[in-house]
Amino acid sequence: MPISKETVEHVAHLARMELSPKELEKLSRQLQDILGFIDKLKKLNVDSVKPASHILPISNVLREDKPQDSLPREKVFQNAPGREGNFFAVPRVIE
Amino acid sequence: MELNSLTAHELIAKVKGKETASQGIIESLKRKITAADSKVKAYVRVSDSLNLQPITYNLSPVLNGIPISIKDNICTEGYNTECCSRILSGFKPPYDATVIKKLKASGANILPFKTNMDEFAFGSSTENSCFGPTCNPWDLGRVPGGSSGGSAAAVASDEAIWALGSDTGGSIRQPASFCGVVGLKPTYGRVSRYGLIAFASSLDQIGPLTKDVEDCALLMNIIAGFDPSDSTSVNLPVPDYLDTLGKDIKGIKIGIPKEYFVEGMDKEVKNVIEEAILKLKSLGALCKEVTLPHTEYAVPVYYIVATAEASSNLARFDGVQYGFRAKGENLIDMYYKTRGQGFGEEAKRRIILGTFTLSHGYYDAYYLRALKVRTLIKEDFEKVFKDCDCIITPTSPTAAFKIGEKVEDPLKMYLSDIYTISANLAGIPAISIPCGFTKNNLPVGLQILAGHFNEEALFKTAHAYEQATTWHKMKPEI
Numbered sequence: 001m002p003i004s005k006e007t008v009e010h011v012a013h014l015a016r017m018e019l020s021p022k023e024l025e026k027l028s029r030q031l032q033d034i035l036g037f038i039d040k041l042k043k044l045n046v047d048s049v050k051p052a053s054h055i056l057p058i059s060n061v062l063r064e065d066k067p068q069d070s071l072p073r074e075k076v077f078q079n080a081p082g083r084e085g086n087f088f089a090v091p092r093v094i095e
Numbered sequence: 096m097e098l099n100s101l102t103a104h105e106l107i108a109k110v111k112g113k114e115t116a117s118q119g120i121i122e123s124l125k126r127k128i129t130a131a132d133s134k135v136k137a138y139v140r141v142s143d144s145l146n147l148q149p150i151t152y153n154l155s156p157v158l159n160g161i162p163i164s165i166k167d168n169i170c171t172e173g174y175n176t177e178c179c180s181r182i183l184s185g186f187k188p189p190y191d192a193t194v195i196k197k198l199k200a201s202g203a204n205i206l207p208f209k210t211n212m213d214e215f216a217f218g219s220s221t222e223n224s225c226f227g228p229t230c231n232p233w234d235l236g237r238v239p240g241g242s243s244g245g246s247a248a249a250v251a252s253d254e255a256i257w258a259l260g261s262d263t264g265g266s267i268r269q270p271a272s273f274c275g276v277v278g279l280k281p282t283y284g285r286v287s288r289y290g291l292i293a294f295a296s297s298l299d300q301i302g303p304l305t306k307d308v309e310d311c312a313l314l315m316n317i318i319a320g321f322d323p324s325d326s327t328s329v330n331l332p333v334p335d336y337l338d339t340l341g342k343d344i345k346g347i348k349i350g351i352p353k354e355y356f357v358e359g360m361d362k363e364v365k366n367v368i369e370e371a372i373l374k375l376k377s378l379g380a381l382c383k384e385v386t387l388p389h390t391e392y393a394v395p396v397y398y399i400v401a402t403a404e405a406s407s408n409l410a411r412f413d414g415v416q417y418g419f420r421a422k423g424e425n426l427i428d429m430y431y432k433t434r435g436q437g438f439g440e441e442a443k444r445r446i447i448l449g450t451f452t453l454s455h456g457y458y459d460a461y462y463l464r465a466l467k468v469r470t471l472i473k474e475d476f477e478k479v480f481k482d483c484d485c486i487i488t489p490t491s492p493t494a495a496f497k498i499g500e501k502v503e504d505p506l507k508m509y510l511s512d513i514y515t516i517s518a519n520l521a522g523i524p525a526i527s528i529p530c531g532f533t534k535n536n537l538p539v540g541l542q543i544l545a546g547h548f549n550e551e552a553l554f555k556t557a558h559a560y561e562q563a564t565t566w567h568k569m570k571p572e573i
Contacts (some may be wrong), residue, residue, distance in 0.1 A: 008447060015450045016404065016413065016427065017443065018435030027447055033506055034448060038395040041464055044471070051466035052473060055297060055522035056284050056547070061326040075189035079417035088415050093426045 003032045098123035100253045100570070103161050103310045110159040117204065120256070124162055128254050131573050134235055137249035139167060140175055141208045157197050157317070158202040166246050167209035168205040168216060169301065170290040171195050172205045178292050179224040180214040182437030183418045192290020192380035193325065194259065194301050194318045201317050210258060211245030214439045215409065216266055216294040219511045222502055223441040228500070231273060232571040233537055237495040240270030246304045247274040252573045257314060258304045263294045264397055264513025265490075267302045268527035272540025273528040275555070275569065277305045280515075282548050283522035284329035286315075287322035294428055295404035296327070298397075298519040307527065307567045308558040312336035313457025315550065331548060336407035337556040345379030347556060350483035354390035354512060361493045365372045367531035367539040368489045371560070375487070378559055385483060387475040393470050393517045398509060399452050399465035400520070406449025412437065419453065444505060473521040488514050490527040490540035519545055526553045529566040538566075 012019045012058045019027065074085065082089035098106065098120045109115045132138055165171060165179065168178045170188035172195075177183040195205060213223040221244025222228045229244045230478060231237040232252035239248040242262030247270035250258050260267040262280035271278025279302045286301050303314035316337065321330040356365070376382055414420030414433035421436050423429025438446065452461035479486060492513060501508045518525040523544055530541035541560070545552040561567050 006449075011447050011451045011454065014454060015446050016430040016434060016440065017446060018431040019443070020326060020435075023440075025442065027444060030444060030505055031451070034398065034509075037506055038399060038461070041392060041395050041399075041468055042460075045390075045469060046464060046467035048472070049467040049470050051463055052469035052520075053466060055473065055520075056327070056329060058284075058327070058329065063323060066522075071189060076416075078189050079186055081414060081417070081420035089476065090415055091423050091425050093430045 003035065005030050096128070098254070099256065101256070102306045103158070103257050104313055106161050106256065107159055110161075115404065120160070121204065123160055123257070124178040124254070127252070131254055132254050134230060135232050135248050135252050135254065135573060136227065136229045137210055137245045137252065137254055138164075138208050139179060139211050139224070139245070156202045158198070160204050161302060162204040162206055162256055163198060163205050164197070164210050164246060164249050164258040166243055166258070166260045167212050167541060169195065169259060170292065171205055174205070174209070176209065176292070178215045179212050179226055180437065180439065180442065181225050182412045182433070184383060186418050188290070190290065193287040193322045195290065197320070199316055202449040209245075210243070210249055210255070213242035213244070214442050215292070215405070216242040216261055216263055217405070217441045217445050219265065219268070219269055219508055220496070220501065221245060222498065225439060225440055228498055231495045232573045233275065234495065234535070235384065236499055237537070238273065240273035240491075242266040243278070243304060244270045247271050247276055247278065250276045250304050250306060251571060253570065254518045257306065257310050259301055259318070260304050261291055261294075261299060261301050262519065263298045264276060264401060264519050265512045267304060268515050268525060268540065268542060269512065271304055271527040272462045272536065272542075273495040275538030275566070275571075277303075277308055277526065277528050277567070279303050279311050279526045279550070279553070280518060280524060280525040281315065281319060281341050281550060284327055285318070285319050285524070285548065285550070287328045289322055291323040293408040295401040296402055296407070296408065297336060297404060308554060308561050309337070309340055312340060312528070312554050327527045336554050339385055339551045340558045341562075342555050342559065343379065344375070344556055344559040347380045347485070348483045349375060349380050349382045349556070350385035350479050350486045351382055352387045352390065352479075352486060352488060354387055355473050355488040357443070363533040364489050364491070364493060364539055368541060371530040371541045374563060375556070375560060380485070380556070380564055385479045385486070387479065387517070389471045389475050390517065393472055393520060394513055396465045396468045396472065396510060396520060397512070397516045398448070399461050400469060402449035403453050404449070404464050406446045406453065409442070409446055427557055441505070469520050472517055475547070476517070476521045476523055476544070484545065485552045486544040488542045488544070490514060490542040494533045494537035494539055523547055524550045524553055526557050528557045528561060529569075530560070530564070531566060
């Protein structure tokens, strides 16, 4: 299916990722090729097939509701590009 | 004989027999890395001083300080772990991955600098690393395979005793095949993913890259097992994989899938694999043709499922809590620029593809459909394993290709995963072992697959073949 640059731009916005005009152009082309190849899946009849959401028959893996040690605060902030007290500092959210 | 050229099991015996101490092994490894790594580039961020301290642990001295090399996507507390991506530049994990904890408890010496990889494990050649490609020790103009290319190359060149890699679509097995070493992808859920920086959560597994099958079994004994920190890890006891070695394989039933041996297959690879099959028959294996009818759909299913999961897993890299942060006028601008500047080309391609197939209007046609075909692929294997102990295939359609040969054609690159991908989709274990060379002296890998949690069948078959041949003793001149 044809993938327009507008579609790729929209998807890039959903992914919160900036693309240069050159990247936009290249990706639209490549996406089209890849999706063309992937389209062979349409040949199959999968009406009565269950989706493989889990490859192993395990589900509802929970633990006991008992408090446990978690990562100490200083370790959490160890790699922070911006910090104010016990907050991750970021550029302003709203104008 | 230089200590760095030995296997872990040989070194353990030497240390136990007081013929050498772990310090001697570390010095030998340092010398090799200094001599060879400027050519091979298996490692990233190699510190000038190569400051490796021998460690003494009070717990289980199974490994006696034997060094191990780790792929750049496995978290090691205090040692940079960057997935060979700009977006994680400078990241020092505040915790150890479970496999690292287990290795330390067994007395392993974790190398502080990591092995090279395709950024976020996106690739089959290690050319997508932000640090540049690793070169195949058998021919420096060729790729080592990917994404665990650094680990495979280091083991092949004796710059590592053994290594850990990760495998989502073949990223341990294909580089093992290209570099002439042993590489295993365990059953999904056999080894904890806690501390593995996630690519595709339903496909990823950590696994060993080693010089021989015995080392692979030894390493699996250490890293396998249930982990409450990984909700997808399975609570089944870990057998002693060393018990599977040295057994005879008379009467073992091996399936050879017809879909993997098609017209147009590389003739040299075909010949080497056919020789290997003859060897297995001479050891008493019973080989028969089987069918995996949905083989041709594996690559398209993978490139929907894996990229969808990747787009979700990579959403966390936004410059807020760790890694690279670009200057932005406001928060959303900061996200756009951080991710736009921090991710490499292949990462962006997969994020866009994954986001697209999950987006409104396309989810049913692509992602849901892919999940259904995934069930069909899994069922293909279940049918075959009803009356086969294992399946044999080539690991890769070709031997190592030239650096730069496939980078401009992503689809061509994706198709090189054609033999390895199905095992990840079905969750089954698979091993690649060296089984010969092409005319220009490039290694060829034999892949063995087995049913869920049947790594024993893999080790038994692989070891029997290995001990009846000498491929594992051959080393590149580097």
